[in-house]
Amino acid sequence: MNAPVQLTDVQKVYGTGPGAVTALGGITYGFTEGSFTAVMGPSGSGKSTLLHCAAGLDTPSSGQVTLAGQSLLGLDETALTELRREHVAFVFQSFNLMPALTVRQNVVLPLTLAGKSPDESWVHEVISRVGLAERVSHRPSELSGGQQQRVAIARALAGRAAITFADEPTGALDTVTALEVLALLRDQSRALGQTIVMVTHDPVAASYADRVLFLVDGRIVSESTHPTPETVAAELAHLSLSPATP
Template sequence: MTLPEQQTRSAQDSAHSALRLEEVTRRYGRGGGTVHALRGVSVTLRTGSFTSVMGPSGSGKSTFLRCAAGLDQPTSGEVHLGDTRISGMREKRLTLLRRERVGFVFQTFNLVPSLTAKENILLPFRLAGRRPDRGWVRDVVERTGLTDRLGHRPAELSGGQQQRVAVARALATRPDVIFADEPTGALDLTSGQEVLALLREVVSVAGQTLVMVTHDPNAASYADHVLFLADGAIVDTMSGPTTARVTERMSRLGS
């Protein structure tokens, strides 16, 4: 299965890829209880693209994200972040790589309650023991609309504002790829749309590469492309998605 204008095995296209999976499988358990979470997934996502990953419950969406982001190791196959093979990498080196080259946005925000918004945004630098690019961080804060909220702790912020802090934290280190796992799942409709518009902006304006797992056809419509998973395999792709088209395709996957 190919992703239009994205998936290719040529060296030329690989040079422009932010993320590449080659025949990735992931199995859990043994014998009769083996679960095949991913079955030979191959896909290349180009730098500066916004890809949504969709599928029914149990289709392999979360496993796809975990293997692609280096949070889980595939049973077989290869995962490349840019020109770096991360599958098979030792955990200590992988932890450092994720800290420097990968950003995460989760449904539950994952902010530290005792830290202010500013301190949460700068936390990756504190953990890495390196200085932030103050000019870039200031631009990220302005882009995410948090200038007047930097001194507030998470409990003093709305859900949408907390997710903006999470997006700013993910952007602050200028990662190669941001992985978003159901980023609007805990938000009301208005806040969710604001966060999706922000994610769309950081791809279109800042050239960020974004991979988003979602169950929401409206959220998927903000992406450039959609990958549809079922039973651990990519069964379809869509470019220029709309809410109606994604809804229709998902209804056929669930039938």
């Protein structure tokens, strides 16, 4: 099966000598087309490093990453930026919204920068689904932190990117909105064949994914398919991890 995101023996080491820290210890894994994968593990397990290397935001110390069919080896920053702009969307804990732009303008900004015309009906739908239909003309300074996170999520969904990387995408949201956003991500994966990689601490959030990867000390130690909040929590307990309270 096609894997739009493929890591092959990816290692990431910070520092040199006796003080060197291995964040990723040789990960080989393919995130297949249309899959929704949650990545879990304790602080320092390498979750965010895996996501950053997979997205071309960080360079592995060794190994290879293939993104949307393109090896990242030797690509300069301009080529990486163009590749991400064409194929990738992001939802990070930092919202990265443009303060002078309205909600709608922020949502369609990546499309505008790529020279693409937004699908207005789809833009309206995703803004409505994240609960901001009444806020389309507001600027970030007029929104709460949770509302700004919803804008970032709508922005990621608006372009129907082939690959979405999400780092704790629902961490700043109330429970009802968080579940709506997770359902929207799951629907995107199933209906449009998007590949979604999501880092989370929350077993409930992870249960919306098709599978869950568990990382400990920079290595994949187990994998769960058809996860439920109960099976994810049980695996975390087995690994002696401490999941955050949903």
